[in-house]
Amino acid sequence: MVKRPEHREIDATAGRDAQVDATRAWVKRTFYGETIIEIWDLDFFYGRNRVLHDVSLGIPKDGVTAIMGPSGCGKSTLLRTLNRMYEVVPGARATGEVIFEGENLLKSDPVILRHKIGMVFQRPNPFPKSIFDNVAYGPRIHGLRNRRKLADLVEDALHRAALWDEVKDRLKDSAFSLSGGQQQRLCIARALAVRPRILLMDEPCSALDPKASDRIEHTARELAEELTVIIVTHNLQQAGRVSDNVAVLLADGELAEFGPTRSIFESPQDERVADYLCGRFG
Amino acid sequence: MTVDQEIQKEQAVMQERRKRSMTQWAAFVLLGIGSLFGFFFLAFILYWVISQSASAISWEFLTAAPRDMARAGGIAPMIVGSIYITGGALLVAMPFALGSAIWLSEYAWKGWWLRAIRIGVNTLAGVPSIVFGLVGLGLFVFVFDFGVSLLAGMCTLAMLSLPILIRASEEALRSVPRSFREGALALGATRWYMIRTVVLPTAIPGILTGSVLGMARAIGETAPIMFTATAFMLSNPWPTSLFEKVATLPYHLFGLIKISQHYNETKAIQYGTVFVLMVVVTLLNLTAIIWRTRVRRKKAW
Numbered sequence: 001m002v003k004r005p006e007h008r009e010i011d012a013t014a015g016r017d018a019q020v021d022a023t024r025a026w027v028k029r030t031f032y033g034e035t036i037i038e039i040w041d042l043d044f045f046y047g048r049n050r051v052l053h054d055v056s057l058g059i060p061k062d063g064v065t066a067i068m069g070p071s072g073c074g075k076s077t078l079l080r081t082l083n084r085m086y087e088v089v090p091g092a093r094a095t096g097e098v099i100f101e102g103e104n105l106l107k108s109d110p111v112i113l114r115h116k117i118g119m120v121f122q123r124p125n126p127f128p129k130s131i132f133d134n135v136a137y138g139p140r141i142h143g144l145r146n147r148r149k150l151a152d153l154v155e156d157a158l159h160r161a162a163l164w165d166e167v168k169d170r171l172k173d174s175a176f177s178l179s180g181g182q183q184q185r186l187c188i189a190r191a192l193a194v195r196p197r198i199l200l201m202d203e204p205c206s207a208l209d210p211k212a213s214d215r216i217e218h219t220a221r222e223l224a225e226e227l228t229v230i231i232v233t234h235n236l237q238q239a240g241r242v243s244d245n246v247a248v249l250l251a252d253g254e255l256a257e258f259g260p261t262r263s264i265f266e267s268p269q270d271e272r273v274a275d276y277l278c279g280r281f282g
Numbered sequence: 283m284t285v286d287q288e289i290q291k292e293q294a295v296m297q298e299r300r301k302r303s304m305t306q307w308a309a310f311v312l313l314g315i316g317s318l319f320g321f322f323f324l325a326f327i328l329y330w331v332i333s334q335s336a337s338a339i340s341w342e343f344l345t346a347a348p349r350d351m352a353r354a355g356g357i358a359p360m361i362v363g364s365i366y367i368t369g370g371a372l373l374v375a376m377p378f379a380l381g382s383a384i385w386l387s388e389y390a391w392k393g394w395w396l397r398a399i400r401i402g403v404n405t406l407a408g409v410p411s412i413v414f415g416l417v418g419l420g421l422f423v424f425v426f427d428f429g430v431s432l433l434a435g436m437c438t439l440a441m442l443s444l445p446i447l448i449r450a451s452e453e454a455l456r457s458v459p460r461s462f463r464e465g466a467l468a469l470g471a472t473r474w475y476m477i478r479t480v481v482l483p484t485a486i487p488g489i490l491t492g493s494v495l496g497m498a499r500a501i502g503e504t505a506p507i508m509f510t511a512t513a514f515m516l517s518n519p520w521p522t523s524l525f526e527k528v529a530t531l532p533y534h535l536f537g538l539i540k541i542s543q544h545y546n547e548t549k550a551i552q553y554g555t556v557f558v559l560m561v562v563v564t565l566l567n568l569t570a571i572i573w574r575t576r577v578r579r580k581k582a583w
């Protein structure tokens with residue numbers, strides 16, 4: 001059986017409410033804060049292929065949570081469950097509960113959900129539009145047409161993504177005129193312009209050189225001051241640098257360990273996690 | 283194994299190899315001759331048409347209306363008519379084609395239903411064009427009561443071009459990277475908003491080139507318009523209204539050969555008409571190709 005940390009101390013036979021309360025208490029104690037998302041017994045299927053097994057996890061509101069694990073273990077899948085982006089894959093199905101703002105987000109309206117939970121993808125994917133229009137895309141979805149307000153929002157988002165100084169004189173240029181790292185920060189700005197509560201990042205640096213990665217990491221850290229950042233990463237050093245908490249998935253889609261980054265890196269409870277952290281597999 | 287045996291074996295292998303390379307050679311030569319023939323036929327058609335039409339081609343031929351029972355003058359009204367009828371067909375067909383293509387590529391991913399529709403569209407593409415001619419006659423000329431007219435011809439040609447346009451548009455839509463769609467959806471766009479603001483603008487150049495190619499295919503069609511729209515030696519050859527008959531290039535040729543009493547005297551004009559038709563088709567194709575390469579070069583993803 002997987003060790004699900006919050007379950008170690010939680011009575012599985014207690015009622016759902018009691019379990020939720022106990023998880024919150026556990027997270028509060030362990031991470032000194034509140035949870036923003038609680039995942040309960042999440043199973044995930046691509047057709048008949050089961051990718052996530054019984055994942056339960058309370059994600060702290062503050063700081064950066066990293067999701068790690070060997071390739072193909074379901075990190076992206078877990079992340080995409082949180083904003084329902086998995087639904088673009090025909091036959092993909094999630095069961096269980098993912099509580100966000102008091103509701104099971106697996107049952108809520110994905111369009112509204114995605115306003116609150118933004119996402120940055122593995123490869124920068126700006127639209128073939130101008131820099132300004134890329135950032136303004138989200139606000140425009142909500143019908144914001146006022147030029148002044150749009151301009152303010154765009155500037156603010158670009159500031160927060162640490163891109164403003166580089167692009168302030170060329171907002172009308174195509175987004176593809178930017179470098180890879182700048183494009184990725186543009187995508188971060190684009191996500192921020194919708195003012196999400198959570199920002200999901202799926203290996204945001206994997207297509208970038210070390211210097212650009214560095215800036216993204218820095219940005220992620222800064223953003224964590226104002227919203228919850230959940231980042232998937234392959235890279236142990238990166239996880240060590242950016243994350244406050246880390247969840248480790250194993251190859252069969254089980255959550256092996258979850259806790260503060262420091263304590264998991266220094267003294268993993270699960271042997272397989274220890275192996276993974278030493279680079280013995282994955 | 284003795285040395286002799288080894289040598290024999292070696293020789294056998296070499297022989298096998300030689301045989302194989304002989305068949306390769308034979309295949310190469312035969313296929314080469316085959317392709318040469320194909321090329322030769324094409325060159326021959328071009329040569330034939332150009333040499334036969336040389337005496338007819340002149341500035342007047344391209345800019346004037348036919349005179350003297352089509353034995354003199356030009357074919358300008360037919361060029362204009364052909365462009366009108368195919369351009370109009372494109373305008374009529376495009377909304378339907380675009381709608382179907384969007385639906386097929388963006389919404390319908392449910393197994394057999396989609397496959398059935400796609401088979402239907404492909405079957406439509408294989409229907410002989412004269413069938414469209416008859417259906418157009420029944421539907422547009424009589425039921426909709428457009429009469430034998432430019433409009434009826436446009437609608438019939440539109441039906442005929444629909445499968446090509448659907449396929450071209452669908453291809454253009456599908457070539458929009460998935461990451462664009464995901465980017466838009468992840469920002470909280472609805473599916474339709476995403477299609478409208480990201481997918482369509484990205485696909486438009488591809489859709490337009492596809493439709494120009496479709497137009498190039500349709501402009502030479504005779505069967506769909508000969509019952510529904512076109513006529514030979516109209517009293518006023520220039521197209522004036524949607525509800526009147528129209529002169530077209532392919533049907534003008536048909537008329538010169540099968541209707542006119544002066545078959546022998548109009549030979550150069552017949553070939554001239556064909557030559558102009560070929561030039562128009564080539565120009566359309568060239569436009570599409572140049573356009574496509576330019577868009578491809580500009581594309582940064």
Ligand SMILES: Nc1ncnc2c1ncn2[C@@H]1O[C@H](COP(=O)(O)OP(=O)(O)OP(=O)(O)O)[C@@H](O)[C@H]1O
Nearest residue numbers: 046049051069070071072073074075076077078089
């Ligand atoms: N669209 C899909 N259809 C079917 N199976 C999929 C699909 N996407 C992923 N999978 C499968 O689900 C499993 C988990 O994939 P996922 O992309 O979540 O892994 P990951 O941990 O993000 O891997 P990586 O580190 O390589 O990005 C893999 O075994 C993969 O084969």
Ligand SMILES: [Mg+2]
Nearest residue numbers: 075076077202
């Ligand atoms: Mg992944």
